[in-house]
Amino acid sequence: xxxxxxxxxxxxxxxxxxxxxxxxxxxxxxxxxxxxxxxxxxxxxxxxxxxxxxxxxxxxxxxxxxxxxxxxxxxxxxxxxxxxxxxxxxxxxxxxxxxxxxxx
Amino acid sequence: xxxxxxxxxxxxxxxxxxxxxxxxxxxxxxxxxxxxxxxxxxxxxxxxxxxxxxxxxxxxxxxxxxxxxxxxxxxxxxxxxxxxxxxxxxxxxxxxxxxxxxxxxxxxxxxxxxxxxxxxxxxxxxxxxxxxxxxxxxxxxxxxxxxxxxxxxxxxxxxxxxxxxxxxxxxxxxxxxxxxxxxxxxxxxxxxxxxxxxxxxxxxxxxxxxxxxxxxxxxxxxxxxxxxxxxxxxxxxxxxxxxxxxxxxxxxxxxxxxxxxxxxxxxxxxxxxxxxxxxxxxxxxxxxxxxxxxxxxxxxxxxxxxxxxxxxxxxxxxxxxxxxxxxxxxxxxxxxxxxxxxxxxxxxxxxxxxxxxxxxxxxxxxxxxxxxxxxxxxxxxxxxxxxxxxxxxxxxxxxxxxxxxxxxxxxxxxxxxxxxxxxxxxxxxxxxxxxxxxxxxxxxxxxxxxxxxxxxxxxxxxxxxxxxxxxxxxxxxxxxxx
Numbered sequence: 121x122x123x124x125x126x127x128x129x130x131x132x133x134x135x136x137x138x139x140x141x142x143x144x145x146x147x148x149x150x151x152x153x154x155x156x157x158x159x160x161x162x163x164x165x166x167x168x169x170x171x172x173x174x175x176x177x178x179x180x181x182x183x184x185x186x187x188x189x190x191x192x193x194x195x196x197x198x199x200x201x202x203x204x205x206x207x208x209x210x211x212x213x214x215x216x217x218x219x220x221x222x223x224x
Numbered sequence: 225x226x227x228x229x230x231x232x233x234x235x236x237x238x239x240x241x242x243x244x245x246x247x248x249x250x251x252x253x254x255x256x257x258x259x260x261x262x263x264x265x266x267x268x269x270x271x272x273x274x275x276x277x278x279x280x281x282x283x284x285x286x287x288x289x290x291x292x293x294x295x296x297x298x299x300x301x302x303x304x305x306x307x308x309x310x311x312x313x314x315x316x317x318x319x320x321x322x323x324x325x326x327x328x329x330x331x332x333x334x335x336x337x338x339x340x341x342x343x344x345x346x347x348x349x350x351x352x353x354x355x356x357x358x359x360x361x362x363x364x365x366x367x368x369x370x371x372x373x374x375x376x377x378x379x380x381x382x383x384x385x386x387x388x389x390x391x392x393x394x395x396x397x398x399x400x401x402x403x404x405x406x407x408x409x410x411x412x413x414x415x416x417x418x419x420x421x422x423x424x425x426x427x428x429x430x431x432x433x434x435x436x437x438x439x440x441x442x443x444x445x446x447x448x449x450x451x452x453x454x455x456x457x458x459x460x461x462x463x464x465x466x467x468x469x470x471x472x473x474x475x476x477x478x479x480x481x482x483x484x485x486x487x488x489x490x491x492x493x494x495x496x497x498x499x500x501x502x503x504x505x506x507x508x509x510x511x512x513x514x515x516x517x518x519x520x521x522x523x524x525x526x527x528x529x530x531x532x533x534x535x536x537x538x539x540x541x542x543x544x545x546x547x548x549x550x551x552x553x554x555x556x557x558x559x560x561x562x563x564x565x566x567x568x569x570x571x572x573x574x575x576x577x578x579x580x581x582x583x584x585x586x587x588x589x590x591x592x593x594x595x596x597x598x599x600x601x602x603x604x605x606x607x608x609x610x611x612x613x614x615x616x617x618x619x620x621x622x623x624x625x626x627x628x629x630x631x632x633x634x635x636x637x638x639x640x641x642x643x644x645x646x647x648x649x650x651x652x653x654x655x656x657x658x659x660x661x662x663x664x665x666x667x668x669x670x671x672x673x674x675x676x677x678x679x680x681x682x683x684x685x686x687x688x689x690x691x692x693x694x695x696x697x698x699x700x701x702x703x704x705x706x
Contacts, residue, residue, distance in 0.1 A: 128592065139591050141571040141572045143576035158647055159650070163540055171612075174611050
């Protein structure tokens with residue numbers, strides 16, 4: 121960290137919103153920028169700690185590679201899996217708007 | 225106000241002294257009269273509850289034992305999947321969604337004879353400390369309806385405190401079971417990470433989330449926990465093996481023994497003396513410690529130096545994990561969709577319309593903490609601090625059997641008083657977060673009243689899989705409490 125990291129800017133928040141697929145209006149940016157800046161500033165206490173040689177902890181359990189037998193078992197039926205979808209095609213597919221290109 | 229507890233109901237239904245139907249009607253009537261004011265339930269499944277109670281009575285009538293929770297009404301936080309019953313996470317993005325399966329904890333409650341009566345309110349996706357972040361309106365504290373019940377499991381805690389149900393399940397990612405239990409004057413347990421299956425719990429922060437019970441007594445919490453815990457092959461983070469029962473002589477279902485003679489206990493200095501801890505809360509911890517000493521425990525001060533940094537680490541780690549987990553709400557497979565000409569635009573508009581401000585804030589914070597150029601500085605650094613905190617706990621548990629701390633730094637606060645100040649709200653969790661980062665169990669037990677005659681909770685922390693000793697200490701605190 122950046123001992124005194126530069127404060128997060130509205131442009132960076134707009135970029136992060138795009139990465140996170142959140143349509144954030146320009147009028148909302150200032151508020152979110154201030155909130156994120158406050159939390160990141162609070163986290164500046166971590167910058168002062170000596171963390172050289174300390175391994176990161178991703179997960180508190182000493183479990184590794186949890187396997188199960190590779191057996192065929194019943195799962196969700198197709199109609200159950202599709203039942204909550206906003207748009208379905210032919211009772212088989214999740215339907216989404218066009219992904220590639222503007223016009224065919 | 226409170227009504228019968230878990231043990232009392234199960235005993236009377238099992239021995240035929242009272243029908244499950246009668247029990248459920250009593251509780252549905254309490255919900256109907258009190259919940260319009262409190263708003264603790266998002267959905268009450270009255271007809272299904274009556275049908276389920278009749279099944280239990282039928283089993284008893286045929287001489288069969290319905291199980292250790294026979295006829296016990298339970299409420300479920302609305303981030304636990306219930307087959308065919310709406311599960312919203314208090315979010316517009318999941319409004320109207322009905323899961324095609326039950327969470328493992330729901331299956332296990334049913335197997336134990338319990339009667340689900342509905343789904344409780346929460347901060348949207350369990351992100352919050354007051355239940356004010358619900359898209360469907362806040363829950364009020366039954367002891368003072370102008371105050372919050374805490375959160376995020378505020379609906380569950382309020383429902384138990386008001387006597388609407390004897391037990392409710394919550395989920396605890398940074399204190400979301402213990403803090404509302406403390407603010408509502410009831411018992412709340414966060415078990416060891418992996419102790420209770422999370423299959424069917426809607427994910428928030430996967431390295432921290434754990435399900436736990438909220439009840440009015442320590443014995444009731446033990447009964448509920450014994451019904452839901454244990455290994456589940458459907459949750460890859462589930463701890464293998466069979467947990468040690470919580471009753472006397474290692475028996476399940478029995479009362480928890482109030483025995484602490486010879487146990488070594490440490491008051492966590494950093495959490496008890498930190499700025500912002502109310503005088504009544506600090507006094508509760510020292511008074512409870514004195515009572516434990518009187519009961520034969522040896523009490524001293526414990527150092528967990530990195531507990532001071534837990535809040536900062538948590539508010540990078542939890543949002544980072546949330547930003548990944550909540551990517552699944554894309555308007556494709558379930559929930560809300562806002563139409564747009566392209567899929568990317570549909571995703572962005574759907575998520576903007578479906579998520580509330582706190583969820584968006586955390587998704588953006590987490591995305592930032594994980595993004596190129598900032599990963600090492602924020603997320604990576606927080607994970608290293610997590611390691612140091614765990615080392616502190618390991619050292620402390622070399623000297624102590626359990627640790628003591630406040631649960632919430634303050635009593636219940638007025639609705640609206642922290643909603644405009646992100647850091648003030650996040651600070652509500654500063655004493656509970658260390659257990660989540662370490663994956664350790666902890667319980668909040670009521671200890672009298674503090675400022676404005678509102679309840680105060682004392683927290684007992686134990687090493688991983690140390691629930692049995694933790695419950696014994698909790699039982700002594702409960703018996704000694706003013």
